[in-house]
Amino acid sequence: MIWMAPLHGITDYTFRNIYAVFFPNIDIALAPFVSITSTEKERVQKFFDFFPENNKNLEIVPQIMANKSEQLLLASQILHSLNYKSMNWNMGCPSTQVTKHGRGAGLLKNISQIDQILNDYFQNTNFQLNIKIRIGYDDNKNFVKLIEVLNKYPLEWLCIHPRLSSQMYDGDVDLETFNIAYKNSNHRIIYSGDIDNIEFYKSLKSQFPKINDWMIGRGLLSNLNLINEISQNRKKFSIDDFKLLYTQLTDNLIDRHQNEKVVLGRLKELWQYFHKNNFLQHLNLTEILRSENVEDIVF
Ligand SMILES: Cc1cc2nc3c(=O)[nH]c(=O)nc-3n(C[C@H](O)[C@H](O)[C@H](O)COP(=O)(O)O)c2cc1C
Structure with a gap:
């Protein structure tokens, strides 16, 4: 399991x-x-x-x-x-x-x-x-x-x-x-x-x-x-899959918390790990962590 x-x-x-x-x-x-x-x-x-x-x-x-x-x-x-x-x-x-x-x-x-x-x-x-x-x-x-x-x-x-x-x-x-x-x-x-x-x-x-x-x-x-x-599933997780996942996660967090600061804090925590993926390594983590709004995080 x-x-x-x-x-x-x-x-x-x-x-x-x-x-x-x-x-x-x-x-x-x-x-x-x-x-x-x-x-x-x-x-x-x-x-x-x-x-x-x-x-x-x-x-x-x-x-x-x-x-x-x-x-x-x-x-x-x-x-x-x-x-x-x-x-x-x-x-x-x-x-x-x-x-x-x-x-x-x-x-x-x-x-x-x-x-x-x-x-x-x-x-x-x-x-x-x-x-x-x-x-x-x-x-x-x-x-x-x-x-x-x-x-x-x-x-x-x-x-x-x-x-x-x-x-x-x-x-x-x-x-x-x-x-x-x-x-x-x-x-x-x-x-x-x-x-x-x-x-x-x-x-x-x-x-x-x-x-x-x-x-x-x-x-x-x-x-x-x-x-x-x-799980030997040949499907590769692509940047497009990530965009979908990330958008849904962000939307659901906003819906739940109704507070951008809280959601931004949560997203920054996630980005410490997300940016390690090969297809996201070109992003500048320091910049992401400096973002003041959820929309500032673009990729
Ligand atoms: C941010 C963070 C929060 C964690 N929270 C818990 C927790 O609530 N309960 C728990 O048993 N372990 C917690 N852990 C430990 C993880 O469940 C896991 O045992 C540990 O991170 C090692 O596994 P990993 O290298 O796969 O992350 C936490 C770890 C991290 C990094």
Whole structure:
């Protein structure tokens, strides 16, 4: 299966619905996190991005940021009421705003807390849970222990982005440490990290032949031909296809946000990746990032 990775601030439902039309070979998306802070109640409206009516074109698994079992249990009830059968727990977000509160990848500093939360969760619900992790906070010393702890629980699957939290999104992915999970985890594993060209995808497939789930994030933007190549679809994504995709995305973002500044911010974020495509490399990224209006971005 090919998964669209969660990119917070990018792969929201507007983006997902349009991408699903242009890239029908994406099978499913893990939606970016919604953070749960309360243990008693949460406004359902907070889960807007997960509402089934907003996700008609592509199946999603909702992702939750939490650091208490009560928060996960509360999220499971809300997601059950929205007809979901499973949810994902984020243990990968490296932002210090998140990790300093022991959330996201901050949880990886305390494996016994993860153990306690999971124990409590599975004693109180049957709602399926899957997890997305990194290989550690600032070193990988606890990784073997983490995999052992996770092996005790009936997780639906485990997604691994093989970087440390301290690496943020830089440096190489650590395939040696990933291999520890590949060999020792008893869960279905989803690989996530740096798949942005067909050669790397093929090499991962041959190194880890038991893996059937590949999650792609930034590569979906920086290499618009990748999905066609992976799915052996001979069609080449052209600049004309891009123009259509870009216009639809812009129109839908304007419709949704009704605020040009917000939309311009979103588009600039996307352009950091889009301009890496061969057919867009002639564009001047600095100029695009200086644009003051949506119409100033021409190509
Ligand atoms: C801007 C940005 C936002 C991200 N947001 C999330 C998120 O909400 N939840 C999550 O689990 N991972 C998030 N990630 C991590 C990605 O899902 C993915 O694991 C990581 O980028 C490596 O894969 P890639 O090289 O294919 O992008 C984010 C990454 C980026 C660059």
